[in-house]
Amino acid sequence: MILALVVCGLALTLAVPLRTYVSQRSEAEQIAQEREQLEREISALEEQKAHIEDPAWVRAEARNRLGFVMPGDIPYQVQLPGDVTLVDEEKEPETPSTGAWYSDLWLSVVEPPPEPDTDPVPQHMPVAPPEPGDIPG
Numbered sequence: 001m002i003l004a005l006v007v008c009g010l011a012l013t014l015a016v017p018l019r020t021y022v023s024q025r026s027e028a029e030q031i032a033q034e035r036e037q038l039e040r041e042i043s044a045l046e047e048q049k050a051h052i053e054d055p056a057w058v059r060a061e062a063r064n065r066l067g068f069v070m071p072g073d074i075p076y077q078v079q080l081p082g083d084v085t086l087v088d089e090e091k092e093p094e095t096p097s098t099g100a101w102y103s104d105l106w107l108s109v110v111e112p113p114p115e116p117d118t119d120p121v122p123q124h125m126p127v128a129p130p131e132p133g134d135i136p137g
Contacts, residue, residue, distance in 0.1 A: 051057050062068040069075040 059068075059070075063070075067075075
């Protein structure tokens with residue numbers, strides 16, 4: 001009987017440190033996985049930073065995203081038949097409100113009146129500033 005009590009006492013004494021060891025072990029594995037993921041993100045960001053610091057990549061992105069043109073280049077845009085936006089006549093007319101008269105009155109006061117249609121003004125292509133070594137002379 002005394003031997004059984006001693007064994008139970010030892011088991012209870014060792015249970016808490018063993019449980020702590022197992023939980024710390026799983027937490028350490030989770031932290032190691034997070035660290036590996038963060039290192040992968042850091043390497044991807046460093047690679048992106050190297051691209052951003054490259055002047056040729058910046059010029060290419062300025063041409064593609066912003067439509068910049070280098071001095072001496074001739075800009076042009078190709079307009080395909082499917083790229084046309086809807087004209088006002090083709091848009092669906094607004095349905096009148098069926099709400100209370102005071103809400104319609106309030107909306108007519110709050111919303112600005114429609115602006116008259118004007119012909120669109122053609123936009124000029126933006127020109128990139130010349131690089132220090134690009135200008136002869």
